[in-house]
Amino acid sequence: MSDFFEALVQRKIALAGSGVLLIILFLAVFSPFVATHDPMGLNPLDRLQNPSAKHWFGTDHFGRDIYSRTVYGARMTIISGSGVVIYSISFGILIGLLSGYFREFGLVAMRLVDVVMSFPPLLLALALIAILGPGLLNVILSVSATYLTHTARIIFGLTLKIKEEAYVEAVRSIGANNGRIILRHILPNLLSPVIVQATFTFAFSLLQIASLDFLGVGVPPQVPSWGNMISEGRIYITRAPGVLLFPGIFIILTVLAFNLVGDVLRDKLDPRFREHLSEVKR
Amino acid sequence: MLKYMAKRFLSMIPTFILAAVMVFSFMHMMPGDPAAVMLGDTATPEQVQALRVAMGFERPIHVQFTRWFTGILQGDFGNSIFFHKPVLRVIVERAETSLFIAVLSMALIVVVGVPIGMISAIRYNSLADQTFSGAAMLAASIPTFWLGLNLMLIFAVVLGWLPSSGFPLVFESGNLGNLKYLILPCVTLAAPNSALIIRLTRASMLDVLREGYVTTARAKGLTELTVTLKHVFRNSLISVISVIGFTFVGLASGTVITETVFALPGIGRLVVESVLRRDYPVIQGVILIIAVAYMLINLLIDCCYTFLDPRIRIS
Numbered sequence: 001m002s003d004f005f006e007a008l009v010q011r012k013i014a015l016a017g018s019g020v021l022l023i024i025l026f027l028a029v030f031s032p033f034v035a036t037h038d039p040m041g042l043n044p045l046d047r048l049q050n051p052s053a054k055h056w057f058g059t060d061h062f063g064r065d066i067y068s069r070t071v072y073g074a075r076m077t078i079i080s081g082s083g084v085v086i087y088s089i090s091f092g093i094l095i096g097l098l099s100g101y102f103r104e105f106g107l108v109a110m111r112l113v114d115v116v117m118s119f120p121p122l123l124l125a126l127a128l129i130a131i132l133g134p135g136l137l138n139v140i141l142s143v144s145a146t147y148l149t150h151t152a153r154i155i156f157g158l159t160l161k162i163k164e165e166a167y168v169e170a171v172r173s174i175g176a177n178n179g180r181i182i183l184r185h186i187l188p189n190l191l192s193p194v195i196v197q198a199t200f201t202f203a204f205s206l207l208q209i210a211s212l213d214f215l216g217v218g219v220p221p222q223v224p225s226w227g228n229m230i231s232e233g234r235i236y237i238t239r240a241p242g243v244l245l246f247p248g249i250f251i252i253l254t255v256l257a258f259n260l261v262g263d264v265l266r267d268k269l270d271p272r273f274r275e276h277l278s279e280v281k282r
Numbered sequence: 283m284l285k286y287m288a289k290r291f292l293s294m295i296p297t298f299i300l301a302a303v304m305v306f307s308f309m310h311m312m313p314g315d316p317a318a319v320m321l322g323d324t325a326t327p328e329q330v331q332a333l334r335v336a337m338g339f340e341r342p343i344h345v346q347f348t349r350w351f352t353g354i355l356q357g358d359f360g361n362s363i364f365f366h367k368p369v370l371r372v373i374v375e376r377a378e379t380s381l382f383i384a385v386l387s388m389a390l391i392v393v394v395g396v397p398i399g400m401i402s403a404i405r406y407n408s409l410a411d412q413t414f415s416g417a418a419m420l421a422a423s424i425p426t427f428w429l430g431l432n433l434m435l436i437f438a439v440v441l442g443w444l445p446s447s448g449f450p451l452v453f454e455s456g457n458l459g460n461l462k463y464l465i466l467p468c469v470t471l472a473a474p475n476s477a478l479i480i481r482l483t484r485a486s487m488l489d490v491l492r493e494g495y496v497t498t499a500r501a502k503g504l505t506e507l508t509v510t511l512k513h514v515f516r517n518s519l520i521s522v523i524s525v526i527g528f529t530f531v532g533l534a535s536g537t538v539i540t541e542t543v544f545a546l547p548g549i550g551r552l553v554v555e556s557v558l559r560r561d562y563p564v565i566q567g568v569i570l571i572i573a574v575a576y577m578l579i580n581l582l583i584d585c586c587y588t589f590l591d592p593r594i595r596i597s
Contacts, residue, residue: 111296111297111300112300114297115297115300115301115304115573116304118297118301118573118576118577119301119569119572119573120531120532120534120535120572120576121531121535122534122535122536122538122539123534123535123538123553123568123569123572124569126538126553126554126557126565127305127308127557127565127566127569128308129557130556130557130560130562130565131308131309131311203423207423207425207426210425210427211425211426211427211538211539214425214427214539214542215538215539215542215554216554216558217554217557217558227425230427230428230431231427234431237431237435237439238435238439241435244428244431244432244435248425248428248432251425251428252420252423252424252425252428255423255424255425256419256420256423259419259422259423260419263419
């Protein structure tokens, strides 16, 4: 763990990335204090304004303050992204670990994982949302469906490798049971690859979630998420480009920051494990 | 070779059946009565009952699956609830746009991505490498819809060089010039996906550059160009080809967005519309067809492998 922090501090670009993430986190936690207006407050007289002293990023077609909506958008981003990471990483670890450790279970589970991976991520998410209906929790679940298979694949490969290590053999020969081997000896060794995977999952799931919002099947349209803002404002982009520009820049900066941090962490990772972490698909 | 291909093809069958089971169960995971959900709030109980009978929802689940699955094997994906037409015909009508977009974007991705990846690897850690790698990472971080909207704003609205949306079909109008409608969508779709190809070409070339036979080739006095093209590029080609399978998945996801941004009459837009209309047979059909296409592409890639690499052919 301390290795990772050291790596982040040493590489300037990663330090910048971590800085951006801290700012986004700050905006998310303290949105009510950082925002200047009510993000939902309608003000038809001030609609489609360009940036000014009163409205720093301008206003949208309902006269809502884009700056305040962008700030609250950070909160939505952190909530939905963390949701996907928590779901996909915990289920991914569970499936991958059990598949790698118990061969018979793995034969079936990994086959299913392969099948899910043959559906393009966004189409799978769309199909699941068609069934579950829109809303934040359903968006998180649908997007996680793809990413948990990626995590499961990686954890499966790593578990197969760690299972053969001499120290696992050693604890087994002194009589440790399967539960103890998995929890005390395999799981802790998966920690650093999981951190790297979580970073990339966050980055790509943000793009996926924003895409669903843009397509109009994500969180309800009045909720200030960055994808929703762009989706709603796109008819007015020639009159008020701010509604396209500012949320877009925030999405790019956040995703880029996660990618940069993920790259540095991957470089720092134990080389035995590095080959298992492939690119995450969009 | 033939035996390998046949074996590989046969192993696809269980995966296909599993995929079909999964897509089928999607519809039955729905809470409540699927017929009522599909028709929405305005439907009368008689209409719901009629659809329930027409879709066979009253039979036991395994009978429903067998009927649906044998239908698919004969090319019958059921009827679209919105269009009142066979799903397959709805999809075929939309296929032209999406196929053009997929093929043109793929060409763009390979033409741009592979050479840039090669240059980055050959000039490892140079200014060019760092610039390209940075640009690739940036391109991978831009949401497709945001890029599309910006390109539309700049090249269609402000400069007026290219049409902003729509696509008059080429085969219907017989006018190949209509492809100019697809320039912005294809660039939008190619940008994030080229980023992946750049990174992977670079990585696989760097791996090959460290091989012993590259040192040998240099030591016997071959020019750097010959070494690069004949020894390094040919050997890294194999892993580059494998990436094309991944790229297909990226394109299939991305085309949903680009077709929505540029209002193109393609399969991606059809999926979004069907989700909003709750036209489940269409969603099922598209997803299954794309999954099969992905499996077939991977099969084709595996065959290319064996053709390109004698080491795999023998083992």
